[in-house]
Amino acid sequence: MTRALSGQELSRRVNEAFPGKASRFNDADVWIDTEALLDISRFLYETPDLDFQFLTSITAVDYIEYIELVYHLLSMRLNHSAILKTRCHTRDEPKVPSVVEVWRGADLQEREVWDLMGVHFEGHPNLKRILLWEEFPGHPLRKDFLG
Amino acid sequence: MTIRTEPVTINLGPQHPSTHGVFRLRVTLDGEVVLDVEPVLGYLHRGSEKLAETRSYVQVVTLTDRLDYTASMSNNLAYVRAVEKLAGIEVPERAQYIRVISAELQRIASHLMATGFLLNDLGAFATPLMYCFRERERILDLFEMLCGARITLSYMRPGGVFQDAPEDFWPALGFFLKDMPGYIDDLEGLITDNEIVLARTRDVGTLSAEMAINDSITGPILRASSVQWDLRRADPYEVYDRLEFDIPIGSVGDNFDRYLVRIQEMRQSVRIVEQCIRDIPDGPIRADTEYFMRPPEGDAYAAVEGPKGELGFYLVSDGGIAPYRCKIRAPSFINLTSLRDMVVGWKMGDLITTFGSIDVVMGEVDR
Numbered sequence: 001m002t003r004a005l006s007g008q009e010l011s012r013r014v015n016e017a018f019p020g021k022a023s024r025f026n027d028a029d030v031w032i033d034t035e036a037l038l039d040i041s042r043f044l045y046e047t048p049d050l051d052f053q054f055l056t057s058i059t060a061v062d063y064i065e066y067i068e069l070v071y072h073l074l075s076m077r078l079n080h081s082a083i084l085k086t087r088c089h090t091r092d093e094p095k096v097p098s099v100v101e102v103w104r105g106a107d108l109q110e111r112e113v114w115d116l117m118g119v120h121f122e123g124h125p126n127l128k129r130i131l132l133w134e135e136f137p138g139h140p141l142r143k144d145f146l147g
Numbered sequence: 148m149t150i151r152t153e154p155v156t157i158n159l160g161p162q163h164p165s166t167h168g169v170f171r172l173r174v175t176l177d178g179e180v181v182l183d184v185e186p187v188l189g190y191l192h193r194g195s196e197k198l199a200e201t202r203s204y205v206q207v208v209t210l211t212d213r214l215d216y217t218a219s220m221s222n223n224l225a226y227v228r229a230v231e232k233l234a235g236i237e238v239p240e241r242a243q244y245i246r247v248i249s250a251e252l253q254r255i256a257s258h259l260m261a262t263g264f265l266l267n268d269l270g271a272f273a274t275p276l277m278y279c280f281r282e283r284e285r286i287l288d289l290f291e292m293l294c295g296a297r298i299t300l301s302y303m304r305p306g307g308v309f310q311d312a313p314e315d316f317w318p319a320l321g322f323f324l325k326d327m328p329g330y331i332d333d334l335e336g337l338i339t340d341n342e343i344v345l346a347r348t349r350d351v352g353t354l355s356a357e358m359a360i361n362d363s364i365t366g367p368i369l370r371a372s373s374v375q376w377d378l379r380r381a382d383p384y385e386v387y388d389r390l391e392f393d394i395p396i397g398s399v400g401d402n403f404d405r406y407l408v409r410i411q412e413m414r415q416s417v418r419i420v421e422q423c424i425r426d427i428p429d430g431p432i433r434a435d436t437e438y439f440m441r442p443p444e445g446d447a448y449a450a451v452e453g454p455k456g457e458l459g460f461y462l463v464s465d466g467g468i469a470p471y472r473c474k475i476r477a478p479s480f481i482n483l484t485s486l487r488d489m490v491v492g493w494k495m496g497d498l499i500t501t502f503g504s505i506d507v508v509m510g511e512v513d514r
Contacts, residue, residue, distance in 0.1 A: 001382055001383065002381060002382035053360050053361070054360055054363060055363050056363065056450075056457065056459065056476065057448075057459060057461065057474070057476040057481075059461050059472075059474040061446075061463055061471075061472045061474075062472075070446075070461065072448055072459075072461075072476075076360065076374065076376050076381075079381055079382075083448075103361060103363065104361050104362050104363075104484060104485075105361065105362045105363025105364070105481060105484055106363075107484055108480060108481060108483060108484055109363075109481065112480075116196070130188055130189065131188055131189035131192040131513060131514075132189060132192065133189070140194060140197055141196060141197055141472075
């Protein structure tokens with residue numbers, strides 16, 4: 001059975017390495033500062049007893065006041081998982097550091113999030129629309145996109 | 148003396164028999180050698196995730212049929228499991244067994260299609276494909292007995308399945324299971340030792356284990372790269388923890404390993420279904436849930452080991468009758484991440500077979 005790391009446990013580990021960067025947590029999730037995302041990702045990837053070498057999925061959810069990004073992480077060797085969340089409080093061109101250099105599996109997923117939710121991933125090598133065409137107006141998965 | 152050549156960029160697709168749907172590859176070639184590949188997606192994009200936001204939780208099941216249209220049962224299962232996790236629904240045991248039986252039959256059907264189309268891409272036009280389709284047809288007949296549909300099944304519901312299997316289903320399933328190992332032997336006899344297949348697939352399009360993990364690859368492709376990771380074993384859902392089965396893995400992660408892993412998985416699926424028939428209890432087939440269910444506010448992610456890889460649904464509820472957000476983690480889509488590394492440096496013909504061995508379904512890639 002895959003053990004889900006609790007938010008308390010993960011936020012303690014992150015805060016030890018990056019003081020004050022994992023501000024909120026609950027039983028399952030931990031919210032981290034957007035600017036520290038890339039460093040924290042690398043820390044989670046490289047620390048042997050965390051060993052999050054596998055990025056399961058990246059999701060963006062539009063909560064109107066903010067856009068939340070959800071990262072599902074997994075360690076196949078230790079068989080445990082974690083959920084990392086971060087919030088962007090702006091609606092025009094929200095910016096998040098890209099994690100492609102840590103997990104290359106983020107490549108197509110970040111392009112999809114940019115395409116459908118309009119979150120700009122800084123440092124992505126090839127941030128183009130993926131499902132829609134370049135001239136498409138707007139980002140359809142946002143709640144204010146009415147088609 | 149070397150002859151200088153100019154690289155040529157061509158479009159493979161969107162309409163091309165070997166792209167398994169509407170898919171375009173911009174290929175840069177030096178003579179016959181592939182220099183660069185860029186996948187161009189979205190021709191089949193229907194906005195399933197957006198559509199799900201305006202449908203009730205039960206209605207979304209019909210949308211999931213149309214993702215990977217060669218494996219509707221697995222899609223149904225992944226989605227209803229996410230809803231059950233979100234709403235905290237307990238599924239009756241009989242329903243869990245029926246769901247495992249149908250998901251495993253679907254795995255066999257999907258792998259048969261993958262194998263048939265791989266042979267098609269190798270140039271063995273139509274004949275091996277029709278052999279595979281003959282067996283797949285019998286599985287579709289079984290599904291027709293279960294729910295009246297053959298492709299877009301919508302058989303599962305949050306809390307169980309929508310009706311019990313009819314009396315006739317069980318003997319028909321028994322006949323099928325009796326015949327299936329022989330069919331797989333026949334298929335292997337035709338393909339596995341075939342000299343042309345070996346020459347074209349051995350050591351072609353290899354993918355290392357480290358790269359597969361870093362690229363978020365799942366399913367038979369990951370296991371062909373000798374990573375023993377299967378959600379049915381690593382994070383058992385339904386009744387998989389009570390069933391005995393092996394997880395076949397490959398050695399080098401080439402096209403041949405990917406083919407072989409699928410063949411062996413079919414044998415394991417037959418084994419799993421046989422155990423389910425032996426163990427299935429009587430009882431209700433669906434938990435008592437409202438049609439317009441309102442799961443409490445929150446989010447949930449649930450995944451199953453689909454035929455293509457980890458198929459996951461991330462649902463967010465705001466307490467209403469429709470999901471606030473329904474994200475689909477589509478394995479075919481993410482498995483395309485390492486396509487470029489697998490084909491660069493190989494010949495054009497190898498690109499076609501490698502793409503065939505990844506087994507993507509465009510309905511799932513574009514959603």
